[in-house]
Amino acid sequence: MTRCGWAGAACLWTLCLTLLWCGRGPRTPARTEPEAARREPATLMAVSMAPCAHEPAGPAREAGASAPERDVPSSEPIAVSLLQELEPAPVQAQAPEARVLTARATAYCPCKRCCGRFADGRTSLGTSAWRRGIASDPTVIPYGARVTVPGYGTAEVDDTGPAMRRSWHGQGRVHIDVRFLYHWQARQWGTRTVTIRVEPPEGVPPTGIFAPGSTLGLE
Numbered sequence: 001m002t003r004c005g006w007a008g009a010a011c012l013w014t015l016c017l018t019l020l021w022c023g024r025g026p027r028t029p030a031r032t033e034p035e036a037a038r039r040e041p042a043t044l045m046a047v048s049m050a051p052c053a054h055e056p057a058g059p060a061r062e063a064g065a066s067a068p069e070r071d072v073p074s075s076e077p078i079a080v081s082l083l084q085e086l087e088p089a090p091v092q093a094q095a096p097e098a099r100v101l102t103a104r105a106t107a108y109c110p111c112k113r114c115c116g117r118f119a120d121g122r123t124s125l126g127t128s129a130w131r132r133g134i135a136s137d138p139t140v141i142p143y144g145a146r147v148t149v150p151g152y153g154t155a156e157v158d159d160t161g162p163a164m165r166r167s168w169h170g171q172g173r174v175h176i177d178v179r180f181l182y183h184w185q186a187r188q189w190g191t192r193t194v195t196i197r198v199e200p201p202e203g204v205p206p207t208g209i210f211a212p213g214s215t216l217g218l219e
Ligand SMILES: [Zn+2]
Pocket: 108, 109, 110, 111, 112, 113, 114, 115, 182, 183, 186
């Protein structure tokens, strides 16, 4: 029983050595073809699974190489597609995401009672104040940003005022001033706390809440 066991173990050992030797065989030549191994892991698997044979690598690679030729009928489209690949894609400046903020919203019109000494009919950008628009601290909500205010609508930031700057720098509160054409409309608006949606101005470097790294108003 014991002798039989030893004999069996010796047999197994010899078998193992043989298998190992045979198994090592195909792997060594595979290393001499690193380009095939690196490019096509599937081919490498085929090589190492076939005992003591080098055959599968060739046909597999040919099949892989001939596949694209069947898709492209002539050489001209290849040149065109290569050209398209080489040409750098137009660099699209990634527009910052729109922000959603809670803001204090007051209202004004271009009249002297609302604007005092600044009542010259012009916004701080120099455009006509006789249309709807929004004033903000432009270091927070930059000029040109489109702001949607519930109960008012959507308008562009084109003006500023000391109250907006004080709210931000003194209280850390976003403050906008929505502009109406008539004084009574501004009076009627009063002061509200609103949730506004702010879209970044186009074609200018992002500043304020849209500056790189600013997460104000992001989800
Ligand atoms: Zn007014």
